Amino acid sequence: MTAFVKTFVKMGLGPLDRAHRDLELCIRDLAVAVRARDVELVRGQACLLVEKLGDHFVDEEEMMRAAGWPHLASHAECHAHLLYQARRFERFAAVNPLTPEIVSWALNRLPELIRFHMIATDFGFAKHAIRAARAPGPRLARHR
Numbered sequence: 697m698t699a700f701v702k703t704f705v706k707m708g709l710g711p712l713d714r715a716h717r718d719l720e721l722c723i724r725d726l727a728v729a730v731r732a733r734d735v736e737l738v739r740g741q742a743c744l745l746v747e748k749l750g751d752h753f754v755d756e757e758e759m760m761r762a763a764g765w766p767h768l769a770s771h772a773e774c775h776a777h778l779l780y781q782a783r784r785f786e787r788f789a790a791v792n793p794l795t796p797e798i799v800s801w802a803l804n805r806l807p808e809l810i811r812f813h814m815i816a817t818d819f820g821f822a823k824h825a826i827r828a829a830r831a832p833g834p835r836l837a838r839h840r
Contacts, residue, residue: 705814707822711759715752716814722748723807730802735794738802742786745806749782756818763825767817774817778809 704720707713722745729737753775760768785801792798 705811705819707819709822709825712756712818712822715755719748719752719810723810726802730799733794738794739789742789746782746786749779753779759825760821763828765821765824771817771821774813778813781809782806
């Protein structure tokens with residue numbers, strides 16, 4: 697049996713980390729369904745993953761707007777591409793038996809795409825948001 701590919705990457709930004717953990721649970725549940733060879737459960741988990749990804753991307757983009765993330769437009773393009781890939785997998789799984797291609801996408805490709813996205817794009821946003829939240833306003837001089 698193949699080990700579960702860990703997708704979650706801690707960003708240090710609570711709302712983002714919670715959402716990413718939820719996505720990792722969806723990916724884990726998809727892997728469990730694949731390993732059980734339960735095609736109906738795979739289809740249901742694929743649908744749930746697409747739904748959760750879409751909801752997460754909307755929420756994340758709103759966080760980015762609120763934090764003044766200057767790379768929002770390119771990040772949203774990445775979201776659109778990733779959601780397209782997940783929907784493509786969902787459609788393929790909906791009309792096919794549990795093929796090696798579906799197994800590969802569920803156990804490897806989708807988790808890797810999501811993990812790469814977290815590392816390559818979400819991490820930078822998280823650091824920006826943390827810095828913005830900690831940005832000092834005017835302070836009184838300290839007297840020792």
